[in-house]
Structure formats: structure tokens, C-alpha cells
Amino acid sequence: MLVAAAVCPCPPLLVPEVAAGAAPELDTARAACTDALGVLAAARPDRLVVVGPGDGAGLEVYPHGARGSFRGFGVDLEVSLGPDRGTQAERTRSVRPESEWTEAGLSYGLAVGAWLLGRTGWADAPVEGVGVGEDLPAERCAAIGRDVAARAGRVAMLVLGDASACRTLKAPGYLDERAAPFDAEAGRALGAADVTALAALDAALARELKVSGRGPWQVLAGAAEDTDLAGALLYEDAPYGVGYIAATWS
Numbered sequence: 001m002l003v004a005a006a007v008c009p010c011p012p013l014l015v016p017e018v019a020a021g022a023a024p025e026l027d028t029a030r031a032a033c034t035d036a037l038g039v040l041a042a043a044r045p046d047r048l049v050v051v052g053p054g055d056g057a058g059l060e061v062y063p064h065g066a067r068g069s070f071r072g073f074g075v076d077l078e079v080s081l082g083p084d085r086g087t088q089a090e091r092t093r094s095v096r097p098e099s100e101w102t103e104a105g106l107s108y109g110l111a112v113g114a115w116l117l118g119r120t121g122w123a124d125a126p127v128e129g130v131g132v133g134e135d136l137p138a139e140r141c142a143a144i145g146r147d148v149a150a151r152a153g154r155v156a157m158l159v160l161g162d163a164s165a166c167r168t169l170k171a172p173g174y175l176d177e178r179a180a181p182f183d184a185e186a187g188r189a190l191g192a193a194d195v196t197a198l199a200a201l202d203a204a205l206a207r208e209l210k211v212s213g214r215g216p217w218q219v220l221a222g223a224a225e226d227t228d229l230a231g232a233l234l235y236e237d238a239p240y241g242v243g244y245i246a247a248t249w250s
Contacts, residue, residue: 002149002223003156004043006036007190009244010052010112010160010212017075025239032235032246037120037158039248045125046153050081050117051219052109052160053212054131059144060107062129068106068114079114081106082127107131109160109212117158125156132215134207138199141215145222159220161213163187163243164206171241173210182209183236183243186217190247191233195221213245224249 014030016023040048054060066081106114110129117127130148132141148155163183166176173179182205189197198221206214235246 001153001155002227002229003045003154003250004040005157005159005220005224005229005249006033006040007159007217007220007245007247007249008033008036008113008116009162009246010109011162011242011244012070012073012108012112013240014112015070015075015077015115017077018070018073029235029237029244029246033116034120035234036246036248037116037122039250040156040158041122041124043156043250044154045156047151048082048122048125048127048156048158049130049148050110050113050127050158050160051130051132051216052113053107053216054133055107056131057133057135059133059136060129060131062106062110062131064126064128066106066129068111070111072108079106079111079118081110081114081129082117083123113158113160130219132219134212134215136215138201138203138218141218142199142222142225145219146225148219149223149226155223157220157223159216161211161216163211163213163238163245165210165242167238167243168241175241176209178205179209179243182206182211183238183245186211186213186243187233187236187245190217190245191231193224193229193231193249195224220249
């Protein structure tokens with residue numbers, strides 16, 4: 001059963017070592033993410049599922065302790081999905097079957113999630129990672145979420161993803177007049193825990209606006225279908241022309 005969720009943006013610039021001199025510009029976003037993870041810890045989950053943008057087109061599953069790095073961004077920094085719990089057998093008991101694990105390193109979004117967990121000292125529950133491919137349709141994302149929520153015990157989710165990258169002329173995707181309305185609706189839905197609105201987000205439009213959070217947000221919507229979780233919007237802004245949203249569901 002899903003008992004809590006934290007929604008956070010996942011630009012590598014959240015990591016100060018990657019942002020370098022620009023690091024202070026995202027201090028407010030980092031603080032909101034820290035607050036969001038505090039809600040997860042307070043929920044006392046038996047398992048934490050970290051959901052974020054995947055590197056491929058389909059579904060990627062990572063076990064507790066899976067590793068990633070920020071070398072692709074010029075920083076020799078490694079992270080792991082939850083603290084090392086020792087033996088491989090111990091990890092196997094807490095996550096999906098080994099046959100479903102993804103062998104590659106963490107996708108960039110999940111690496112940011114792992115960094116956030118390490119920064120806050122997460123040790124409250126075993127961690128599993130799910131990378132959501134950009135091409136997965138809303139129905140498939142919802143089904144993944146329902147599968148997560150159906151697992152035994154108290155399940156919490158850390159959901160990672162950015163809104164549009166088209167908010168200004170200097171944004172990665174240049175200025176698109178559709179971006180601000182899309183982001184406003186996504187922010188409203190995430191802040192209100194509106195599963196219906198999240199499920200209805202247009203995947204094709206999201207792809208055109210370079211929205212990395214569409215799939216992960218729709219996984220969350222599927223997981224929360226049969227819950228009465230209430231939402232709270234903690235942060236919404238568009239530095240660098242990219243929409244960043246942080247929220248909690250509890």
C-alpha cells in the first residue's frame with residue numbers, strides 16, 4: 001500500500017559539485033527536496049521505490065545498492081541507491097527478482113535521487129529503483145504504479161522528473177508558448193494529488209516540451225489510485241527555463 005510520496009526535480013545541477021559556481025541558485029529547490037524526503041521518513045515505510053526518467057525506451061529496474069555516477073557531467077562522484085546492506089543475498093530479499101534487475105548504472109534521474117537520499121542519510125527502508133522510458137504510454141505507467149502499490153507492507157515513493165524545458169528563449173528546448181500552461185497544470189495536479197489530471201497528461205505534448213517527469217508522475221498516479229493521500233506543493237519555479245516542481249503526498 002502506498003503511504004507517502006515525495007516529488008522532486010532531477011536536474012544534475014541539483015548536485016553542487018555538478019553546478020559548481022551556480023550551486024547557490026538551486027538552494028531553495030534543494031531545501032524543498034530535503035523537506036519532501038522528511039515526509040517519506042515520517043511515514044515509516046517498509047520499502048522505498050525511487051521512480052525517475054530511464055535511459056531507454058522501456059522499463060528499467062534497479063536493486064538496492066545499484067550504483068551511478070556523474071562522470072558524464074565532468075564530476076568524479078559516485079552514488080548508490082540506498083546504503084550498502086552487505087551481502088547480495090540480503091539485497092535479493094528486499095527487491096524484485098534478480099532476473100528483472102537492470103545491469104547498467106543508474107540513469108541520470110535516479111542518480112540524482114540516490115544523491116538526495118545520501119544527502120539526507122536515508123536508512124529507513126530498503127530501496128528499489130524504477131526507470132521509466134520516455135515512450136511508455138500512460139496506461140503502462142499507471143499499471144507499473146499499481147504494481148508498486150500492491151506490494152506487501154507500507155510503500156513510499158520518491159518520484160523524480162522535470163517539467164518542460166521550453167520556458168524561455170535560452171531554455172534547452174527554446175521558448176514554447178505551450179510550456180507554461182503545461183507546467184502550471186502539472187504543478188497544480190502534483191500539489192493537489194490529482195491522480196486523474198496526472199493520468200491525463202498528454203505524452204506526445206510532453207515529449208515535444210522535453211518533459212522528463214510525465215512518465216514517473218503517471219506511475220505515481222497509478223500507485224495512488226485507491227488511496228486518500230493529500231498533496232502539498234513545496235516548490236515551483238523555472239530556473240534556466242526548465243520547470244522544477246517539488247511536492248509531497250501523505
